[in-house]
Amino acid sequence: MRNLKERLDLCSINTATLGHREPLSRTIDRIASAGFGGIAPWRHEVEKANVAEIARQVKALDLTVTGYCRSTYLPAATHAQFVANVDESKAALRDAATLGARCFVMVVGGLPEGSRDLNGAREQVADGIAQLLETAREYGVPLALEPLHPMYAADRAVLNTLARALDICDALDPERSGFLGVAVDVYHCWWDPALQASISAAGLNDRILAYHVCDWLRETRDMLLDRGMMGDGVVDLAAVRENIERAGYEGLIEVEIFSKENWWRRDPDEVLCICSERLQTVC
Incomplete structure:
Protein backbone atom coordinates (compact mmCIF):
# COMPACT_ATOMS: atom_id res chain seq x y z
CA MET A 1 0.00 0.00 0.00
CA ARG A 2 1.30 3.43 -0.90
CA ASN A 3 2.56 5.65 1.90
CA LEU A 4 0.62 8.94 1.91
CA LYS A 5 2.99 10.71 4.31
CA GLU A 6 3.93 14.01 2.68
CA ARG A 7 2.29 12.76 -0.53
CA LEU A 8 -0.71 15.04 -0.93
CA ASP A 9 0.02 14.86 -4.64
CA LEU A 10 -1.67 11.45 -4.41
CA CYS A 11 -4.77 13.01 -2.87
CA SER A 12 -7.72 14.92 -4.31
CA ILE A 13 -10.50 17.07 -2.90
CA ASN A 14 -14.05 16.83 -4.17
CA THR A 15 -15.33 20.41 -4.06
CA ALA A 16 -18.45 19.33 -2.17
CA THR A 17 -16.15 18.86 0.83
CA LEU A 18 -15.92 22.65 1.14
CA GLY A 19 -19.67 23.13 0.81
CA HIS A 20 -19.80 25.03 -2.50
CA ARG A 21 -19.63 28.29 -0.56
CA GLU A 22 -17.22 30.16 -2.83
CA PRO A 23 -16.74 30.60 -6.56
CA LEU A 24 -15.09 27.57 -8.11
CA SER A 25 -11.98 29.53 -9.10
CA ARG A 26 -11.38 30.42 -5.43
CA THR A 27 -11.95 26.82 -4.34
CA ILE A 28 -9.45 25.60 -6.93
CA ASP A 29 -6.84 28.05 -5.65
CA ARG A 30 -7.39 26.90 -2.05
CA ILE A 31 -7.02 23.23 -2.92
CA ALA A 32 -3.85 23.83 -4.93
CA SER A 33 -2.36 26.08 -2.24
CA ALA A 34 -2.97 23.38 0.36
CA GLY A 35 -0.79 21.03 -1.68
CA PHE A 36 -3.35 18.57 -3.01
CA GLY A 37 -2.71 16.95 -6.36
CA GLY A 38 -6.28 16.71 -7.56
CA ILE A 39 -9.75 18.17 -7.61
CA ALA A 40 -13.22 16.89 -8.49
CA PRO A 41 -15.62 19.72 -9.39
CA TRP A 42 -19.39 19.62 -9.73
CA ARG A 43 -21.38 20.50 -12.82
CA HIS A 44 -23.39 23.30 -11.23
CA GLU A 45 -20.15 25.06 -10.29
CA VAL A 46 -18.56 24.65 -13.70
CA GLU A 47 -21.71 25.62 -15.56
CA LYS A 48 -21.90 28.87 -13.55
CA ALA A 49 -18.38 29.69 -14.66
CA ASN A 50 -16.54 29.33 -17.97
CA VAL A 51 -15.45 25.76 -18.54
CA ALA A 52 -12.50 26.73 -20.74
CA GLU A 53 -11.22 29.20 -18.10
CA ILE A 54 -11.63 26.63 -15.34
CA ALA A 55 -9.73 24.10 -17.44
CA ARG A 56 -6.88 26.56 -17.96
CA GLN A 57 -6.73 27.35 -14.24
CA VAL A 58 -6.64 23.68 -13.28
CA LYS A 59 -3.90 22.97 -15.82
CA ALA A 60 -1.83 25.97 -14.74
CA LEU A 61 -1.93 24.75 -11.14
CA ASP A 62 -0.96 21.23 -12.25
CA LEU A 63 -4.07 19.66 -10.71
CA THR A 64 -5.54 16.37 -11.84
CA VAL A 65 -9.32 16.34 -12.31
CA THR A 66 -10.02 13.00 -10.65
CA GLY A 67 -13.69 13.08 -11.61
CA TYR A 68 -16.45 15.31 -12.92
CA CYS A 69 -19.61 15.18 -10.82
CA ARG A 70 -22.08 14.07 -11.97
CA SER A 71 -24.55 12.59 -14.47
CA THR A 72 -28.18 13.62 -14.66
CA TYR A 73 -30.45 11.01 -13.07
CA LEU A 74 -31.53 8.65 -15.85
CA PRO A 75 -34.91 7.05 -15.01
CA ALA A 76 -37.93 9.06 -16.10
CA ALA A 77 -41.70 8.77 -16.24
CA THR A 78 -41.78 9.47 -19.99
CA HIS A 79 -39.57 8.56 -22.91
CA ALA A 80 -39.11 12.23 -23.78
CA GLN A 81 -37.78 12.99 -20.31
CA PHE A 82 -35.49 9.96 -20.44
CA VAL A 83 -34.02 11.20 -23.72
CA ALA A 84 -33.55 14.67 -22.19
CA ASN A 85 -31.77 13.15 -19.18
CA VAL A 86 -29.37 11.24 -21.43
CA ASP A 87 -28.75 14.31 -23.57
CA GLU A 88 -27.87 16.41 -20.49
CA SER A 89 -25.24 13.89 -19.51
CA LYS A 90 -23.87 13.83 -23.06
CA ALA A 91 -23.38 17.61 -22.85
CA ALA A 92 -21.69 17.23 -19.47
CA LEU A 93 -19.31 14.67 -20.97
CA ARG A 94 -18.13 17.34 -23.40
CA ASP A 95 -17.28 19.61 -20.46
CA ALA A 96 -15.56 16.71 -18.69
CA ALA A 97 -13.35 16.31 -21.73
CA THR A 98 -12.53 20.03 -21.74
CA LEU A 99 -11.51 19.74 -18.08
CA GLY A 100 -9.38 16.69 -18.78
CA ALA A 101 -11.33 14.66 -16.23
CA ARG A 102 -10.15 11.13 -15.58
CA CYS A 103 -13.77 10.01 -15.38
CA PHE A 104 -17.37 11.18 -15.48
CA VAL A 105 -19.08 10.09 -12.28
CA MET A 106 -22.48 8.52 -12.79
CA VAL A 107 -25.05 8.65 -10.00
CA VAL A 108 -27.78 6.97 -11.97
CA GLY A 109 -30.99 8.11 -10.28
CA GLY A 110 -33.83 6.52 -8.35
CA LEU A 111 -37.46 5.83 -9.11
CA PRO A 112 -39.33 8.43 -11.16
CA GLU A 113 -41.84 10.42 -9.12
CA GLY A 114 -44.88 8.26 -8.35
CA SER A 115 -43.30 5.05 -9.65
CA ARG A 116 -42.91 1.71 -7.88
CA ASP A 117 -41.30 -0.01 -10.87
CA LEU A 118 -37.82 -0.75 -9.56
CA ASN A 119 -36.96 -3.18 -12.35
CA GLN A 131 -26.09 5.28 -24.95
CA LEU A 132 -23.65 7.37 -22.93
CA LEU A 133 -20.86 4.87 -23.44
CA GLU A 134 -20.67 5.80 -27.11
CA THR A 135 -20.37 9.49 -26.21
CA ALA A 136 -17.75 8.67 -23.58
CA ARG A 137 -15.64 6.97 -26.23
CA GLU A 138 -16.13 9.92 -28.57
CA TYR A 139 -14.89 12.42 -25.97
CA GLY A 140 -12.29 10.16 -24.40
CA VAL A 141 -13.76 10.31 -20.87
CA PRO A 142 -14.59 7.03 -19.09
CA LEU A 143 -17.89 6.56 -17.28
CA ALA A 144 -17.50 5.71 -13.58
CA LEU A 145 -20.63 4.04 -12.20
CA GLU A 146 -20.98 4.94 -8.53
CA PRO A 147 -23.20 2.59 -6.53
CA LEU A 148 -24.97 4.38 -3.69
CA HIS A 149 -25.98 3.00 -0.30
CA PRO A 150 -29.35 1.19 -0.51
CA MET A 151 -31.01 3.93 1.55
CA TYR A 152 -30.85 6.06 -1.62
CA ALA A 153 -32.54 3.53 -3.91
CA ALA A 154 -35.84 5.42 -4.01
CA ASP A 155 -34.59 8.88 -4.89
CA ARG A 156 -30.93 8.88 -5.96
CA ALA A 157 -29.67 5.55 -7.26
CA VAL A 158 -31.21 2.19 -8.06
CA LEU A 159 -27.62 0.98 -8.45
CA ASN A 160 -26.59 -0.08 -4.95
CA THR A 161 -23.69 -2.55 -4.98
CA LEU A 162 -20.33 -2.78 -6.67
CA ALA A 163 -21.23 -6.28 -7.82
CA ARG A 164 -24.25 -4.98 -9.74
CA ALA A 165 -22.21 -2.12 -11.21
CA LEU A 166 -19.64 -4.63 -12.44
CA ASP A 167 -22.36 -6.76 -13.98
CA ILE A 168 -23.46 -3.73 -16.01
CA CYS A 169 -19.88 -3.04 -17.04
CA ASP A 170 -19.38 -6.61 -18.22
CA ALA A 171 -22.67 -6.62 -20.13
CA LEU A 172 -22.13 -3.30 -21.90
CA ASP A 173 -18.34 -3.33 -22.26
CA PRO A 174 -17.23 -6.97 -22.48
CA GLU A 175 -14.08 -5.99 -24.36
CA ARG A 176 -12.92 -3.93 -21.33
CA SER A 177 -12.31 -0.85 -23.43
CA GLY A 178 -11.32 1.34 -20.48
CA PHE A 179 -14.38 3.57 -20.95
CA LEU A 180 -16.67 1.93 -18.38
CA GLY A 181 -15.83 1.23 -14.78
CA VAL A 182 -16.73 2.06 -11.19
CA ALA A 183 -16.18 4.73 -8.59
CA VAL A 184 -15.71 3.13 -5.17
CA ASP A 185 -17.04 5.43 -2.43
CA VAL A 186 -16.52 4.02 1.06
CA TYR A 187 -19.58 5.88 2.39
CA HIS A 188 -21.80 3.83 0.13
CA CYS A 189 -20.13 0.43 0.15
CA TRP A 190 -18.32 -0.04 3.48
CA TRP A 191 -21.17 -2.20 4.82
CA ASP A 192 -21.26 -4.64 1.87
CA PRO A 193 -20.32 -8.25 2.81
CA ALA A 194 -19.12 -8.74 -0.78
CA LEU A 195 -16.99 -5.58 -0.82
CA GLN A 196 -13.58 -7.24 -0.82
CA ALA A 197 -14.59 -9.75 -3.50
CA SER A 198 -16.12 -6.99 -5.63
CA ILE A 199 -13.02 -4.81 -5.34
CA SER A 200 -10.87 -7.76 -6.38
CA ALA A 201 -13.13 -8.45 -9.36
CA ALA A 202 -13.10 -4.79 -10.36
CA GLY A 203 -9.32 -4.73 -10.24
CA LEU A 204 -8.98 -7.93 -12.21
CA ASN A 205 -11.01 -6.36 -15.01
CA ASP A 206 -9.36 -2.90 -14.77
CA ARG A 207 -12.65 -1.29 -13.76
CA ILE A 208 -11.66 0.90 -10.77
CA LEU A 209 -11.70 4.48 -12.03
CA ALA A 210 -12.04 6.45 -8.78
CA TYR A 211 -11.81 5.98 -5.03
CA HIS A 212 -13.68 8.30 -2.62
CA VAL A 213 -13.15 8.55 1.13
CA CYS A 214 -14.95 10.00 4.14
CA ASP A 215 -16.39 8.16 7.16
CA TRP A 216 -19.70 6.79 8.41
CA LEU A 217 -20.65 8.28 11.76
CA ARG A 218 -22.13 5.86 14.25
CA GLU A 219 -24.98 8.26 14.99
CA THR A 220 -25.64 9.72 11.56
CA ARG A 221 -28.20 12.53 11.85
CA ASP A 222 -28.90 13.08 8.16
CA MET A 223 -28.73 10.36 5.50
CA LEU A 224 -27.32 12.77 2.92
CA LEU A 225 -25.60 15.66 4.68
CA ASP A 226 -23.88 14.17 7.74
CA ARG A 227 -20.84 12.34 6.45
CA GLY A 228 -17.89 12.11 8.78
CA MET A 229 -14.31 13.25 8.43
CA MET A 230 -11.97 10.31 7.96
CA GLY A 231 -11.19 8.79 11.35
CA ASP A 232 -14.33 10.07 13.06
CA GLY A 233 -16.52 7.09 12.23
CA VAL A 234 -16.62 3.32 11.95
CA VAL A 235 -15.01 2.55 8.58
CA ASP A 236 -11.65 0.77 8.48
CA LEU A 237 -10.31 3.09 5.80
CA ALA A 238 -6.79 1.69 5.75
CA ALA A 239 -8.11 -1.82 5.13
CA VAL A 240 -10.35 -0.67 2.27
CA ARG A 241 -7.51 1.22 0.59
CA GLU A 242 -5.23 -1.76 1.00
CA ASN A 243 -7.79 -3.84 -0.89
CA ILE A 244 -8.23 -1.13 -3.53
CA GLU A 245 -4.52 -0.81 -4.18
CA ARG A 246 -3.91 -4.56 -4.04
CA ALA A 247 -6.50 -4.73 -6.82
CA GLY A 248 -4.28 -2.45 -8.92
CA TYR A 249 -5.71 1.03 -8.36
CA GLU A 250 -2.99 3.66 -8.77
CA GLY A 251 -5.13 6.78 -8.98
CA LEU A 252 -5.64 9.56 -6.48
CA ILE A 253 -7.56 9.19 -3.21
CA GLU A 254 -10.46 11.65 -3.31
CA VAL A 255 -12.07 13.17 -0.21
CA GLU A 256 -15.81 13.73 -0.57
CA ILE A 257 -17.67 14.93 2.53
CA PHE A 258 -21.23 16.25 2.68
CA SER A 259 -21.62 17.83 6.11
CA LYS A 260 -24.12 20.67 6.37
CA GLU A 261 -24.01 21.14 10.13
CA ASN A 262 -20.31 20.56 10.75
CA TRP A 263 -17.61 20.73 8.09
CA TRP A 264 -19.50 23.08 5.78
CA ARG A 265 -19.68 25.59 8.64
CA ARG A 266 -15.92 25.63 9.23
CA ASP A 267 -13.25 27.74 7.58
CA PRO A 268 -12.34 26.09 4.24
CA ASP A 269 -8.61 26.21 4.95
CA GLU A 270 -9.18 24.50 8.31
CA VAL A 271 -11.16 21.75 6.57
CA LEU A 272 -8.38 21.23 4.04
CA CYS A 273 -5.78 21.11 6.79
CA ILE A 274 -7.70 18.41 8.66
CA CYS A 275 -8.29 16.48 5.44
CA SER A 276 -4.54 16.55 4.87
CA GLU A 277 -3.77 15.26 8.36
CA ARG A 278 -6.37 12.48 8.24
CA LEU A 279 -5.36 11.29 4.77
CA GLN A 280 -1.81 10.84 6.02
CA THR A 281 -2.73 9.14 9.30
CA VAL A 282 -5.95 7.09 9.02
CA CYS A 283 -6.56 6.45 5.33
Whole structure:
Protein backbone atom coordinates (compact mmCIF):
# COMPACT_ATOMS: atom_id res chain seq x y z
CA MET A 1 0.00 0.00 0.00
CA ARG A 2 1.30 3.43 -0.90
CA ASN A 3 2.56 5.65 1.90
CA LEU A 4 0.62 8.94 1.91
CA LYS A 5 2.99 10.71 4.31
CA GLU A 6 3.93 14.01 2.68
CA ARG A 7 2.29 12.76 -0.53
CA LEU A 8 -0.71 15.04 -0.93
CA ASP A 9 0.02 14.86 -4.64
CA LEU A 10 -1.67 11.45 -4.41
CA CYS A 11 -4.77 13.01 -2.87
CA SER A 12 -7.72 14.92 -4.31
CA ILE A 13 -10.50 17.07 -2.90
CA ASN A 14 -14.05 16.83 -4.17
CA THR A 15 -15.33 20.41 -4.06
CA ALA A 16 -18.45 19.33 -2.17
CA THR A 17 -16.15 18.86 0.83
CA LEU A 18 -15.92 22.65 1.14
CA GLY A 19 -19.67 23.13 0.81
CA HIS A 20 -19.80 25.03 -2.50
CA ARG A 21 -19.63 28.29 -0.56
CA GLU A 22 -17.22 30.16 -2.83
CA PRO A 23 -16.74 30.60 -6.56
CA LEU A 24 -15.09 27.57 -8.11
CA SER A 25 -11.98 29.53 -9.10
CA ARG A 26 -11.38 30.42 -5.43
CA THR A 27 -11.95 26.82 -4.34
CA ILE A 28 -9.45 25.60 -6.93
CA ASP A 29 -6.84 28.05 -5.65
CA ARG A 30 -7.39 26.90 -2.05
CA ILE A 31 -7.02 23.23 -2.92
CA ALA A 32 -3.85 23.83 -4.93
CA SER A 33 -2.36 26.08 -2.24
CA ALA A 34 -2.97 23.38 0.36
CA GLY A 35 -0.79 21.03 -1.68
CA PHE A 36 -3.35 18.57 -3.01
CA GLY A 37 -2.71 16.95 -6.36
CA GLY A 38 -6.28 16.71 -7.56
CA ILE A 39 -9.75 18.17 -7.61
CA ALA A 40 -13.22 16.89 -8.49
CA PRO A 41 -15.62 19.72 -9.39
CA TRP A 42 -19.39 19.62 -9.73
CA ARG A 43 -21.38 20.50 -12.82
CA HIS A 44 -23.39 23.30 -11.23
CA GLU A 45 -20.15 25.06 -10.29
CA VAL A 46 -18.56 24.65 -13.70
CA GLU A 47 -21.71 25.62 -15.56
CA LYS A 48 -21.90 28.87 -13.55
CA ALA A 49 -18.38 29.69 -14.66
CA ASN A 50 -16.54 29.33 -17.97
CA VAL A 51 -15.45 25.76 -18.54
CA ALA A 52 -12.50 26.73 -20.74
CA GLU A 53 -11.22 29.20 -18.10
CA ILE A 54 -11.63 26.63 -15.34
CA ALA A 55 -9.73 24.10 -17.44
CA ARG A 56 -6.88 26.56 -17.96
CA GLN A 57 -6.73 27.35 -14.24
CA VAL A 58 -6.64 23.68 -13.28
CA LYS A 59 -3.90 22.97 -15.82
CA ALA A 60 -1.83 25.97 -14.74
CA LEU A 61 -1.93 24.75 -11.14
CA ASP A 62 -0.96 21.23 -12.25
CA LEU A 63 -4.07 19.66 -10.71
CA THR A 64 -5.54 16.37 -11.84
CA VAL A 65 -9.32 16.34 -12.31
CA THR A 66 -10.02 13.00 -10.65
CA GLY A 67 -13.69 13.08 -11.61
CA TYR A 68 -16.45 15.31 -12.92
CA CYS A 69 -19.61 15.18 -10.82
CA ARG A 70 -22.08 14.07 -11.97
CA SER A 71 -24.55 12.59 -14.47
CA THR A 72 -28.18 13.62 -14.66
CA TYR A 73 -30.45 11.01 -13.07
CA LEU A 74 -31.53 8.65 -15.85
CA PRO A 75 -34.91 7.05 -15.01
CA ALA A 76 -37.93 9.06 -16.10
CA ALA A 77 -41.70 8.77 -16.24
CA THR A 78 -41.78 9.47 -19.99
CA HIS A 79 -39.57 8.56 -22.91
CA ALA A 80 -39.11 12.23 -23.78
CA GLN A 81 -37.78 12.99 -20.31
CA PHE A 82 -35.49 9.96 -20.44
CA VAL A 83 -34.02 11.20 -23.72
CA ALA A 84 -33.55 14.67 -22.19
CA ASN A 85 -31.77 13.15 -19.18
CA VAL A 86 -29.37 11.24 -21.43
CA ASP A 87 -28.75 14.31 -23.57
CA GLU A 88 -27.87 16.41 -20.49
CA SER A 89 -25.24 13.89 -19.51
CA LYS A 90 -23.87 13.83 -23.06
CA ALA A 91 -23.38 17.61 -22.85
CA ALA A 92 -21.69 17.23 -19.47
CA LEU A 93 -19.31 14.67 -20.97
CA ARG A 94 -18.13 17.34 -23.40
CA ASP A 95 -17.28 19.61 -20.46
CA ALA A 96 -15.56 16.71 -18.69
CA ALA A 97 -13.35 16.31 -21.73
CA THR A 98 -12.53 20.03 -21.74
CA LEU A 99 -11.51 19.74 -18.08
CA GLY A 100 -9.38 16.69 -18.78
CA ALA A 101 -11.33 14.66 -16.23
CA ARG A 102 -10.15 11.13 -15.58
CA CYS A 103 -13.77 10.01 -15.38
CA PHE A 104 -17.37 11.18 -15.48
CA VAL A 105 -19.08 10.09 -12.28
CA MET A 106 -22.48 8.52 -12.79
CA VAL A 107 -25.05 8.65 -10.00
CA VAL A 108 -27.78 6.97 -11.97
CA GLY A 109 -30.99 8.11 -10.28
CA GLY A 110 -33.83 6.52 -8.35
CA LEU A 111 -37.46 5.83 -9.11
CA PRO A 112 -39.33 8.43 -11.16
CA GLU A 113 -41.84 10.42 -9.12
CA GLY A 114 -44.88 8.26 -8.35
CA SER A 115 -43.30 5.05 -9.65
CA ARG A 116 -42.91 1.71 -7.88
CA ASP A 117 -41.30 -0.01 -10.87
CA LEU A 118 -37.82 -0.75 -9.56
CA ASN A 119 -36.96 -3.18 -12.35
CA GLY A 120 -38.12 -0.69 -14.96
CA ALA A 121 -35.92 2.03 -13.47
CA ARG A 122 -32.94 -0.31 -13.54
CA GLU A 123 -33.64 -1.16 -17.18
CA GLN A 124 -33.66 2.55 -18.03
CA VAL A 125 -30.34 2.95 -16.24
CA ALA A 126 -28.72 0.19 -18.29
CA ASP A 127 -30.16 1.66 -21.49
CA GLY A 128 -28.93 5.15 -20.63
CA ILE A 129 -25.45 3.95 -19.77
CA ALA A 130 -25.26 2.08 -23.08
CA GLN A 131 -26.09 5.28 -24.95
CA LEU A 132 -23.65 7.37 -22.93
CA LEU A 133 -20.86 4.87 -23.44
CA GLU A 134 -20.67 5.80 -27.11
CA THR A 135 -20.37 9.49 -26.21
CA ALA A 136 -17.75 8.67 -23.58
CA ARG A 137 -15.64 6.97 -26.23
CA GLU A 138 -16.13 9.92 -28.57
CA TYR A 139 -14.89 12.42 -25.97
CA GLY A 140 -12.29 10.16 -24.40
CA VAL A 141 -13.76 10.31 -20.87
CA PRO A 142 -14.59 7.03 -19.09
CA LEU A 143 -17.89 6.56 -17.28
CA ALA A 144 -17.50 5.71 -13.58
CA LEU A 145 -20.63 4.04 -12.20
CA GLU A 146 -20.98 4.94 -8.53
CA PRO A 147 -23.20 2.59 -6.53
CA LEU A 148 -24.97 4.38 -3.69
CA HIS A 149 -25.98 3.00 -0.30
CA PRO A 150 -29.35 1.19 -0.51
CA MET A 151 -31.01 3.93 1.55
CA TYR A 152 -30.85 6.06 -1.62
CA ALA A 153 -32.54 3.53 -3.91
CA ALA A 154 -35.84 5.42 -4.01
CA ASP A 155 -34.59 8.88 -4.89
CA ARG A 156 -30.93 8.88 -5.96
CA ALA A 157 -29.67 5.55 -7.26
CA VAL A 158 -31.21 2.19 -8.06
CA LEU A 159 -27.62 0.98 -8.45
CA ASN A 160 -26.59 -0.08 -4.95
CA THR A 161 -23.69 -2.55 -4.98
CA LEU A 162 -20.33 -2.78 -6.67
CA ALA A 163 -21.23 -6.28 -7.82
CA ARG A 164 -24.25 -4.98 -9.74
CA ALA A 165 -22.21 -2.12 -11.21
CA LEU A 166 -19.64 -4.63 -12.44
CA ASP A 167 -22.36 -6.76 -13.98
CA ILE A 168 -23.46 -3.73 -16.01
CA CYS A 169 -19.88 -3.04 -17.04
CA ASP A 170 -19.38 -6.61 -18.22
CA ALA A 171 -22.67 -6.62 -20.13
CA LEU A 172 -22.13 -3.30 -21.90
CA ASP A 173 -18.34 -3.33 -22.26
CA PRO A 174 -17.23 -6.97 -22.48
CA GLU A 175 -14.08 -5.99 -24.36
CA ARG A 176 -12.92 -3.93 -21.33
CA SER A 177 -12.31 -0.85 -23.43
CA GLY A 178 -11.32 1.34 -20.48
CA PHE A 179 -14.38 3.57 -20.95
CA LEU A 180 -16.67 1.93 -18.38
CA GLY A 181 -15.83 1.23 -14.78
CA VAL A 182 -16.73 2.06 -11.19
CA ALA A 183 -16.18 4.73 -8.59
CA VAL A 184 -15.71 3.13 -5.17
CA ASP A 185 -17.04 5.43 -2.43
CA VAL A 186 -16.52 4.02 1.06
CA TYR A 187 -19.58 5.88 2.39
CA HIS A 188 -21.80 3.83 0.13
CA CYS A 189 -20.13 0.43 0.15
CA TRP A 190 -18.32 -0.04 3.48
CA TRP A 191 -21.17 -2.20 4.82
CA ASP A 192 -21.26 -4.64 1.87
CA PRO A 193 -20.32 -8.25 2.81
CA ALA A 194 -19.12 -8.74 -0.78
CA LEU A 195 -16.99 -5.58 -0.82
CA GLN A 196 -13.58 -7.24 -0.82
CA ALA A 197 -14.59 -9.75 -3.50
CA SER A 198 -16.12 -6.99 -5.63
CA ILE A 199 -13.02 -4.81 -5.34
CA SER A 200 -10.87 -7.76 -6.38
CA ALA A 201 -13.13 -8.45 -9.36
CA ALA A 202 -13.10 -4.79 -10.36
CA GLY A 203 -9.32 -4.73 -10.24
CA LEU A 204 -8.98 -7.93 -12.21
CA ASN A 205 -11.01 -6.36 -15.01
CA ASP A 206 -9.36 -2.90 -14.77
CA ARG A 207 -12.65 -1.29 -13.76
CA ILE A 208 -11.66 0.90 -10.77
CA LEU A 209 -11.70 4.48 -12.03
CA ALA A 210 -12.04 6.45 -8.78
CA TYR A 211 -11.81 5.98 -5.03
CA HIS A 212 -13.68 8.30 -2.62
CA VAL A 213 -13.15 8.55 1.13
CA CYS A 214 -14.95 10.00 4.14
CA ASP A 215 -16.39 8.16 7.16
CA TRP A 216 -19.70 6.79 8.41
CA LEU A 217 -20.65 8.28 11.76
CA ARG A 218 -22.13 5.86 14.25
CA GLU A 219 -24.98 8.26 14.99
CA THR A 220 -25.64 9.72 11.56
CA ARG A 221 -28.20 12.53 11.85
CA ASP A 222 -28.90 13.08 8.16
CA MET A 223 -28.73 10.36 5.50
CA LEU A 224 -27.32 12.77 2.92
CA LEU A 225 -25.60 15.66 4.68
CA ASP A 226 -23.88 14.17 7.74
CA ARG A 227 -20.84 12.34 6.45
CA GLY A 228 -17.89 12.11 8.78
CA MET A 229 -14.31 13.25 8.43
CA MET A 230 -11.97 10.31 7.96
CA GLY A 231 -11.19 8.79 11.35
CA ASP A 232 -14.33 10.07 13.06
CA GLY A 233 -16.52 7.09 12.23
CA VAL A 234 -16.62 3.32 11.95
CA VAL A 235 -15.01 2.55 8.58
CA ASP A 236 -11.65 0.77 8.48
CA LEU A 237 -10.31 3.09 5.80
CA ALA A 238 -6.79 1.69 5.75
CA ALA A 239 -8.11 -1.82 5.13
CA VAL A 240 -10.35 -0.67 2.27
CA ARG A 241 -7.51 1.22 0.59
CA GLU A 242 -5.23 -1.76 1.00
CA ASN A 243 -7.79 -3.84 -0.89
CA ILE A 244 -8.23 -1.13 -3.53
CA GLU A 245 -4.52 -0.81 -4.18
CA ARG A 246 -3.91 -4.56 -4.04
CA ALA A 247 -6.50 -4.73 -6.82
CA GLY A 248 -4.28 -2.45 -8.92
CA TYR A 249 -5.71 1.03 -8.36
CA GLU A 250 -2.99 3.66 -8.77
CA GLY A 251 -5.13 6.78 -8.98
CA LEU A 252 -5.64 9.56 -6.48
CA ILE A 253 -7.56 9.19 -3.21
CA GLU A 254 -10.46 11.65 -3.31
CA VAL A 255 -12.07 13.17 -0.21
CA GLU A 256 -15.81 13.73 -0.57
CA ILE A 257 -17.67 14.93 2.53
CA PHE A 258 -21.23 16.25 2.68
CA SER A 259 -21.62 17.83 6.11
CA LYS A 260 -24.12 20.67 6.37
CA GLU A 261 -24.01 21.14 10.13
CA ASN A 262 -20.31 20.56 10.75
CA TRP A 263 -17.61 20.73 8.09
CA TRP A 264 -19.50 23.08 5.78
CA ARG A 265 -19.68 25.59 8.64
CA ARG A 266 -15.92 25.63 9.23
CA ASP A 267 -13.25 27.74 7.58
CA PRO A 268 -12.34 26.09 4.24
CA ASP A 269 -8.61 26.21 4.95
CA GLU A 270 -9.18 24.50 8.31
CA VAL A 271 -11.16 21.75 6.57
CA LEU A 272 -8.38 21.23 4.04
CA CYS A 273 -5.78 21.11 6.79
CA ILE A 274 -7.70 18.41 8.66
CA CYS A 275 -8.29 16.48 5.44
CA SER A 276 -4.54 16.55 4.87
CA GLU A 277 -3.77 15.26 8.36
CA ARG A 278 -6.37 12.48 8.24
CA LEU A 279 -5.36 11.29 4.77
CA GLN A 280 -1.81 10.84 6.02
CA THR A 281 -2.73 9.14 9.30
CA VAL A 282 -5.95 7.09 9.02
CA CYS A 283 -6.56 6.45 5.33
